[in-house]
Amino acid sequence: xxxxxxxxxxxxxxxxxxxxxxxxxxxxxxxxxxxxxxxxxxxxxxxxxxxxxxxxxxxxxxxxxxxxxxxxxxxxxxxxxxxxxxxxxxxxxxxxxxxxxxxxxxxxxxxxxxxxxxxxxxxxxxxxxxxxxxxxxxxxxxxxxxxxxxxxxxxxxxxxxxxxxxxxxxxxxxxxxxxxxxxxxxxxxxxxxxxxxxxxxxxxxxxxxxxxxxxxxxxxxxxxxxxxxxxxxxxxxxxxxxxxxxxxxxxxxxxxxxxxxxxxxxxxxxxxxxxxxxxxxxxxxxxxxxxxxxxxxxxxxxxxxxxxxxxxxxxxxxxxxxxxxxxxxxxxxxxxxxxxxxxxxxxxxxxxxxxxxxxxxxxxxxxxxxxxxxxxxxxxxxxxxxxxxxxxxx
Numbered sequence: 152x153x154x155x156x157x158x159x160x161x162x163x164x165x166x167x168x169x170x171x172x173x174x175x176x177x178x179x180x181x182x183x184x185x186x187x188x189x190x191x192x193x194x195x196x197x198x199x200x201x202x203x204x205x206x207x208x209x210x211x212x213x214x215x216x217x218x219x220x221x222x223x224x225x226x227x228x229x230x231x232x233x234x235x236x237x238x239x240x241x242x243x244x245x246x247x248x249x250x251x252x253x254x255x256x257x258x259x260x261x262x263x264x265x266x267x268x269x270x271x272x273x274x275x276x277x278x279x280x281x282x283x284x285x286x287x288x289x290x291x292x293x294x295x296x297x298x299x300x301x302x303x304x305x306x307x308x309x310x311x312x313x314x315x316x317x318x319x320x321x322x323x324x325x326x327x328x329x330x331x332x333x334x335x336x337x338x339x340x341x342x343x344x345x346x347x348x349x350x351x352x353x354x355x356x357x358x359x360x361x362x363x364x365x366x367x368x369x370x371x372x373x374x375x376x377x378x379x380x381x382x383x384x385x386x387x388x389x390x391x392x393x394x395x396x397x398x399x400x401x402x403x404x405x406x407x408x409x410x411x412x413x414x415x416x417x418x419x420x421x422x423x424x425x426x427x428x429x430x431x432x433x434x435x436x437x438x439x440x441x442x443x444x445x446x447x448x449x450x451x452x453x454x455x456x457x458x459x460x461x462x463x464x465x466x467x468x469x470x471x472x473x474x475x476x477x478x479x480x481x482x483x484x485x486x487x488x489x490x491x492x493x494x495x496x497x498x499x500x501x502x503x504x505x506x507x508x509x510x511x512x513x514x515x516x517x518x519x520x521x522x523x524x525x526x527x528x529x530x531x532x533x534x535x536x537x538x539x540x541x542x543x544x545x
Contacts, residue, residue, distance in 0.1 A: 175188070189286060189287045189299075191288075192286040194258050194389060195258065201261075208258070208259055210256060211257045213255040213338075214254055215254055216253055217396070218252075220249065221250070222248070226514040236498055239499075246500070255393070256389075258391065260282065260288070261386055263283070264303075264383055265280050265381065267381070276318075279296070281303070290391055292321070293319060294320075307380060308382070309380050309382050313347050313385065313387075314348075314349060314386075314387055315387075316390070317348060317349075318349065326501070328358055329478050329481060330400060330481070334392055334396075336368070338390055338399075345373055346373060347373075349382075365456075395501070397510075400509060404481055410457060410464065411464030415465060415467045415487075416467065418445045418447065418468040419463070419466050421449055422448050423474050425452060426474065428529070429527070430531070433533065437533060446468070459482075460479070463482040466484075467487060468487065469489050470538075472491075472492045473492065473493040473494065473502065480505060480509060485511070486510060488511070488545040490545065491503070491515050492518050493516070494520050495517045497526035516538065516541055520532075
């Protein structure tokens with residue numbers, strides 16, 4: 152038995168780091184280590200490599216990388232006042248004014264496997280796309296995870312000639328569906344690829360179902376996805392986008408214009424009082440201030456998606472604690488005043504990026520956390536005086 156054979160056999164029993172070293176450093180096939188590690192490869196680089204060898208594939212850069220020029224939040228005087236912590240998100244509040252949007256890429260690759268994996272403990276969906284030579288295409292929110300190994304070893308496969316792939320790790324999340332997936336649905340439809348685009352199957356939520364219906368997309372228009380069934384695809388088209396590119400986010404608002412009256416007469420406070428986390432514990436102290444300023448209190452969980460779109464389309468101002476409901480400012484008219492109440496000790500800049508992309512007048516109020524656990528789980532408290540001050544700018 153060769154040294155490589157011995158390492159490959161041991162790698163099936165030892166930690167993932169050993170399998171990684173065997174594949175990456177010694178050239179061992181991922182198959183021989185039970186698919187416990189697969190080397191990532193940038194999708195554009197991989198397709199170009201195949202083109203150089205005349206092995207098939209193609210790609211088109213629809214939008215090149217683009218540097219933003221966004222204003223500071225309305226209530227922030229200096230860039231240095233914004234958090235610089237990039238945390239989980241790869242960019243910070245301080246980066247938003249000049250954030251670089253990644254390219255919009257349409258790539259076609261021959262002989263791929265699309266391998267979904269549903270984590271039974273967390274309920275999270277993960278997907279990776281493997282090439283014919285057992286590499287994994289490196290795409291945002293699509294990455295190889297240890298749980299994929301079992302699926303790769305399975306003999307179950309569904310073979311299709313052509314397919315288009317748009318789904319990412321957390322497609323079922325309200326915010327991720329609207330910002331990361333609906334733009335790709337619209338691109339696929341515009342390119343005539345919808346009939347081969349895999350969309351979520353039966354395990355979806357109201358946002359997915361109603362948004363597709365409002366766009367006139369019926370279930371029979373696209374193939375459903377089985378969350379545990381790998382796909383072997385002879386010719387796979389992959390849409391790669393930046394989640395916060397202004398042109399793509401605005402395309403969603405444009406697509407929903409038939410449900411937006413443009414009246415611009417409403418001031419909305421989006422409450423999280425009925426949510427399980429990130430509630431505003433002193434909401435009853437803040438609400439009289441908002442009420443006096445002409446705001447109405449709304450609970451997104453009580454409203455069908457169609458009504459959420461209509462309501463936001465009529466807004467001139469929106470105030471809300473940090474949460475998925477803020478994503479709906481995508482449907483607000485330009486220059487809507489958007490005030491986010493957020494824990495800036497664990498700063499998530501996504502809604503600042505969304506509001507900037509939609510050309511809204513964004514402000515952020517720093518809140519204190521209450522309770523224990525992960526920062527994303529904690530409730531918040533905001534100074535009522537700071538709410539009054541920011542409303543003066545609104």
